[in-house]
Amino acid sequence: MNSSSIANHTGLSRIRLFLALSRTPHGLLDMATPALAALIWLGSIPPVQVVLLGLVTAFAGYTAVYALNDVVDYRIDREKIARFGLPHSSNDLDVVYVRHPLAQGLLSLHEGVLWAFAAGAIALVGAYALNPVCALIFLAGCCAEAVYCSMLKVSSLRTIVSGGVKTAGAMAAVFAVDSSPSVLFLVLLFFWLFFWEIGGQNIPNDWSDLEEDLKMDAKTIPVGLGAEGSALLIFVTLAVANVLSLFMYWTTPAILHPLYLPGTLGAGFILLLLPAYALYRSRSSSKAAHLFNRASYYPLCMLIIVLLSFLLRS
Numbered sequence: 059m060n061s062s063s064i065a066n067h068t069g070l071s072r073i074r075l076f077l078a079l080s081r082t083p084h085g086l087l088d089m090a091t092p093a094l095a096a097l098i099w100l101g102s103i104p105p106v107q108v109v110l111l112g113l114v115t116a117f118a119g120y121t122a123v124y125a126l127n128d129v130v131d132y133r134i135d136r137e138k139i140a141r142f143g144l145p146h147s148s149n150d151l152d153v154v155y156v157r158h159p160l161a162q163g164l165l166s167l168h169e170g171v172l173w174a175f176a177a178g179a180i181a182l183v184g185a186y187a188l189n190p191v192c193a194l195i196f197l198a199g200c201c202a203e204a205v206y207c208s209m210l211k212v213s214s215l216r217t218i219v220s221g222g223v224k225t226a227g228a229m230a231a232v233f234a235v236d237s238s239p240s241v242l243f244l245v246l247l248f249f250w251l252f253f254w255e256i257g258g259q260n261i262p263n264d265w266s267d268l269e270e271d272l273k274m275d276a277k278t279i280p281v282g283l284g285a286e287g288s289a290l291l292i293f294v295t296l297a298v299a300n301v302l303s304l305f306m307y308w309t310t311p312a313i314l315h316p317l318y319l320p321g322t323l324g325a326g327f328i329l330l331l332l333p334a335y336a337l338y339r340s341r342s343s344s345k346a347a348h349l350f351n352r353a354s355y356y357p358l359c360m361l362i363i364v365l366l367s368f369l370l371r372s
Contacts, residue, residue, distance in 0.1 A: 076173055092112065095227075097312075101311060188234040191237070225252055262349045
């Protein structure tokens with residue numbers, strides 16, 4: 059551990075290192091996912107106290123899970139940096155200020171663990187206050203994230219675990235506003251976000267690390283299927299996600315304006331399918347990064363569409 063590197067960062071600079079550890083810009087975008095899930099099920103904005111507690115809990119939860127990722131991957135990330143250096147990441151939404159501050163020695167592992175634990179504790183208390191089921195979902199999501207990280211050199215099926223982790227916030231949000239939601243709705247919501255995560259986030263993100271992963275004998279979808287197979291799988295999963303988003307209109311008990319249908323089709327086409335097709339045509343890491351960034355805004359865009367649907371129906 060480079061103690062001099064740690065000592066060189068104080069005050070605001072040090073806070074930014076912790077934000078980098080938790081990939082806060084991406085985490086803030088991810089907070090739209092539980093908000094979307096709660097609104098599309100409830101059909102209205104929850105009480106103010108639920109909204110405020112939900113926001114604090116969601117922020118702490120995403121902060122904890124992203125930090126946990128770097129804590130569990132600490133040795134792998136250090137090995138990658140030592141062998142290949144830091145990848146160019148100026149346009150990566152997962153990065154603010156620096157990439158992998160733990161692996162670079164800008165934060166100590168002890169600090170990273172404490173940060174993840176503190177954020178996790180806040181999220182757990184908030185989740186339990188909303189609904190004990192939410193707390194169980196959060197704990198399951200943290201365990202799944204640790205399993206996902208540990209499977210890097212085990213199996214490319216780790217992407218399935220990633221899909222499950224990314225749906226946890228949405229599942230918990232539904233239980234936060236209704237203790238007995240429809241099973242059919244939960245299943246549809248799960249697979250909608252599951253396929254979005256796999257095609258729009260996980261595989262494109264792994265694509266960016268393809269060269270390093272090949273040399274480290276990592277087991278990822280891009281390593282296993284190659285460029286053509288991965289690009290095809292991305293396009294198929296995102297097409298499925300786009301179709302499932304339409305079925306939400308008829309599955310939710312909320313009364314959505316019919317303009318939700320062209321709205322969700324447009325969002326899926328612009329943010330998911332177009333960049334996925336561009337990636338399929340080019341098979342380049344730059345297009346994979348472009349898809350990752352575009353797809354990261356999809357939950358926020360869908361949240362805006364649902365809110366507009368509420369306004370138009372009244």
